[in-house]
Amino acid sequence: MSDVRSPVLPTPQPVVNPDTEKFWKAAAEGTFLGKRCDDCGEAIWYPRPICPFCHSMNTRWEAFTGRGVVYSYSVVHRAAGEWKGVTPYVLAYVELEEGPRVMTNIVDCDVEQVRIGDAVEVVFEDTGNGSALPRFRPASTT
Ligand SMILES: [Zn+2]
Numbered sequence: 001m002s003d004v005r006s007p008v009l010p011t012p013q014p015v016v017n018p019d020t021e022k023f024w025k026a027a028a029e030g031t032f033l034g035k036r037c038d039d040c041g042e043a044i045w046y047p048r049p050i051c052p053f054c055h056s057m058n059t060r061w062e063a064f065t066g067r068g069v070v071y072s073y074s075v076v077h078r079a080a081g082e083w084k085g086v087t088p089y090v091l092a093y094v095e096l097e098e099g100p101r102v103m104t105n106i107v108d109c110d111v112e113q114v115r116i117g118d119a120v121e122v123v124f125e126d127t128g129n130g131s132a133l134p135r136f137r138p139a140s141t142t
Contacts, residue, residue: 004029005123005124005126008107008108009083009086009105009107010081010082011128012133013131019048020046020047022047023047027124028124028131030132032066032122032134033047034061034064034098035047035060037054037058037059038059039058040053040054043096043100044100045100064097066121066122067119067120067121068094068120068121069094069118069120070094070116070117070118070120071092071094071095071101072093072116073093073106074090074091075088075089075090075114089105089107089111090111090114092114094120094136104134104135105136106120106137107136107137108137120138121136121137122135122136123135
């Protein structure tokens with residue numbers, strides 16, 4: 001769905017465990033996976049084996065569209081460590097088309113122009129170790 005590219009922001013190594021291993025593997029190939037509950041039908045993020053809505057274990061992997069809207073955001077002007085050199089940057093919650101909200105960064109944007117409700121799409125940034133972090137950028141209008 002999406003290419004994996006070089007990062008524009010620091011890319012901490014993801015914590016991979018048996019519940020999220022498949023997600024990170026797909027992310028490295030440019031696919032945004034989530035889960036869906038077969039009992040209540042809700043989309044689930046982050047990936048976990050038990051549905052947080054109805055506690056069913058009847059959940060399965062599903063390729064999400066990678067599209068969503070900015071639900072809330074803040075522009076970070078002061079940061080520490082490896083983030084110090086990349087300010088200002090945008091920390092946001094993106095509400096996915098499927099429903100769940102993801103804490104992420106908005107990249108490839110004028111940080112002062114980001115607004116709640118903006119359409120965004122996923123982009124994957126290489127961590128340099130065979131994994132990739134999903135981030136979001138303003139959606140292309142084409
Ligand atoms: Zn459920």
